[in-house]
Amino acid sequence: xxxxxxxxxxxxxxxxxxxxxxxxxxxxxxxxxxxxxxxxxxxxxxxxxxxxxxxxxxxxxxxxxxxxxxxxxxxxxxxxxxxxxxxxxxxxxxxxxxxxxxxxxxxxxxxxxxxxxxxxxxxxxxxxxxxxxxxxxxxxxxxxxxxxxxxxxxxxxxxxxxxxxxxxxxxxxxxxxxxxxxxxxxxxxxxxxxxxxxxxxxxxxxxxxxxxxxxxxxxxxxxxxxxxxxxxxxxxxxxxxxxxxxxxxxxxxxxxxxxxxxxxxxxxxxxxxxxxxxxxxxxxxxxxxxxxxxxxxxxxxxxxxxxxxxxxxxxxxxxxxxxxxxxxxxxxxxxxxxxxxxxxxxxxxxxxxxxxxxxxxxxxxxxxxxxxxxxxxxxxxxxxxxxxxxxxxxxxxxxxxxxxxxxxxxxxxxxxxxxxxxxxxxxxxxxxxxxxxxxxxxxxxxxxxxxxxxxxxxxxxxxxxxxxxxxxxxxxxxxxxxxxxxxxxxxxxxxxxxxxxxxx
Ligand SMILES: Nc1ncnc2c1ncn2[C@@H]1O[C@H](COP(=O)(O)OP(=O)(O)OP(=O)(O)O)[C@@H](O)[C@H]1O
Numbered sequence: 001x002x003x004x005x006x007x008x009x010x011x012x013x014x015x016x017x018x019x020x021x022x023x024x025x026x027x028x029x030x031x032x033x034x035x036x037x038x039x040x041x042x043x044x045x046x047x048x049x050x051x052x053x054x055x056x057x058x059x060x061x062x063x064x065x066x067x068x069x070x071x072x073x074x075x076x077x078x079x080x081x082x083x084x085x086x087x088x089x090x091x092x093x094x095x096x097x098x099x100x101x102x103x104x105x106x107x108x109x110x111x112x113x114x115x116x117x118x119x120x121x122x123x124x125x126x127x128x129x130x131x132x133x134x135x136x137x138x139x140x141x142x143x144x145x146x147x148x149x150x151x152x153x154x155x156x157x158x159x160x161x162x163x164x165x166x167x168x169x170x171x172x173x174x175x176x177x178x179x180x181x182x183x184x185x186x187x188x189x190x191x192x193x194x195x196x197x198x199x200x201x202x203x204x205x206x207x208x209x210x211x212x213x214x215x216x217x218x219x220x221x222x223x224x225x226x227x228x229x230x231x232x233x234x235x236x237x238x239x240x241x242x243x244x245x246x247x248x249x250x251x252x253x254x255x256x257x258x259x260x261x262x263x264x265x266x267x268x269x270x271x272x273x274x275x276x277x278x279x280x281x282x283x284x285x286x287x288x289x290x291x292x293x294x295x296x297x298x299x300x301x302x303x304x305x306x307x308x309x310x311x312x313x314x315x316x317x318x319x320x321x322x323x324x325x326x327x328x329x330x331x332x333x334x335x336x337x338x339x340x341x342x343x344x345x346x347x348x349x350x351x352x353x354x355x356x357x358x359x360x361x362x363x364x365x366x367x368x369x370x371x372x373x374x375x376x377x378x379x380x381x382x383x384x385x386x387x388x389x390x391x392x393x394x395x396x397x398x399x400x401x402x403x404x405x406x407x408x409x410x411x412x413x414x415x416x417x418x419x420x421x422x423x424x425x426x427x428x429x430x431x432x433x434x435x436x437x438x439x440x441x442x443x444x445x446x447x448x449x450x451x452x453x454x455x456x457x458x459x460x461x462x463x464x465x466x467x468x469x470x471x472x473x474x475x476x477x478x479x480x481x482x483x484x485x486x487x488x489x490x491x492x493x494x495x496x497x498x499x500x501x502x503x504x
Contacts, residue, residue, distance in 0.1 A: 101128040198361040217293075217329075248484045280326055396432065
């Protein structure tokens with residue numbers, strides 16, 4: 001990279017400093033301007049310009065320009081001045097051909113140089129470098145120009161790397177305030193799969209709430225992706241560099257859940273032999289997902305309401321409260337309004353939590369997503385097993401399409417992962433999928449909760465059977481902590497050892 005520059009070591013050191021300046025930029029405009037400011041010290045050129053293609057790829061927008069006049073750098077901000085690059089042949093050539101343009105003597109006057117600022121002294125040399133992203137697509141240009149006739153070709157590789165980094169930083173910093181989940185894309189950077197109309201509506205809601213301080217309530221059947229969405233909200237917000245903490249409110253008895261959440265002081269209760277930080281503090285600056293909020297005991301609900309209203313907590317055994325800075329997201333597969341009417345969930349807490357409810361659709365309601373998700377999980381499983389991607393037989397696809405997936409995306413994922421493992425050839429067949437034919441239909445007279453438990457029971461039994469009663473593997477497949485699995489098994493009166501006995 002440095003073979004064709006004078007004093008490569010000094011140049012590399014300077015280049016590193018310029019990378020650091022771009023990386024330190026706190027906003028998109030500063031990142032772009034740091035990049036063009038680097039041109040003069042690195043190359044001796046008086047002019048640096050950074051361009052990016054807009055989303056339609058028809059317009060080239062000049063993000064920043066730095067032109068040295070009378071010894072000082074004068075950035076000329078060009079936000080909102082799009083350049084239609086079809087009129088600029090040099091730029092068009094570099095962009096469309098993905099080729100560096102390097103002209104050592106512009107004197108001939110044969111080039112249209114309308115994109116360069118007019119100065120009394122003519123521009124003599126030009127370097128125009130296409131900037132490519134991680135997918136090898138050209139997304140911008142970095143340009144250096146000098147009043148001297150100088151050879152600039154040797155700077156192309158290193159300036160190309162700096163420019164591409166600046167464009168990436170610019171996008172990342174811009175995304176801090178912009179829509180992060182383009183609804184037209186099926187797999188976003190966050191790993192969410194699905195572009196059905198119902199999921200696009202969901203993405204729209206997520207986009208609305210990401211940058212607001214609202215408490216989000218995620219509702220939806222088990223396995224619909226509530227935790228994934230909570231993580232997406234966290235990862236897309238300005239809190240993304242801080243912790244994302246998940247607490248399953250159904251997994252602990254009341255007093256243990258309280259000490260997990262609030263923490264305690266030494267001596268607060270028997271066995272409290274040292275101070276312990278609670279999850280509200282552990283998630284400081286970040287996001288706390290309270291999963292299965294519908295199962296939170298009533299007395300703790302009152303304490304949670306206080307936390308939400310006052311923004312402070314008091315650890316067990318402490319006389320003092322302190323402020324916390326945590327975004328709370330709550331999730332449940334249970335019908336909270338029904339629980340409220342049954343007196344099992346506090347109405348005031350419900351209204352406080354339901355500031356911004358998002359209902360995740362069941363997999364059977366996501367038209368077109370099932371097969372896309374199935375292919376996605378199969379590809380992931382193949383990657384994990386380090387084997388070539390498998391093909392799908394029509395019979396396998398038809399089988400999945402005709403199944404109701406009571407366990408939603410989680411069930412689909414488990415089925416596909418298992419099928420990939422069973423498949424010795426290159427194509428997934430219907431027989432690789434063991435759909436639960438033995439699941440008895442859910443009796444219609446049951447309440448929603450009882451019906452959900454019926455479905456959950458079927459899922460857990462199936463998973464334990466598959467793993468011969470191994471709880472660690474079952475918990476891993478189901479994507480829950482082992483203790484959460486144990487709690488659920490106990491609640492549903494399922495004895496995992498029965499499956500070990502069956503397997504032996
Ligand atoms: N849209 C999606 N794209 C990719 N993977 C998904 C999607 N939705 C869910 N999944 C996967 O499905 C599994 C279940 O998701 P998750 O744990 O978020 O569901 P949940 O609604 O929180 O379930 P529960 O109510 O049982 O806690 C996870 O492995 C997750 O990665």
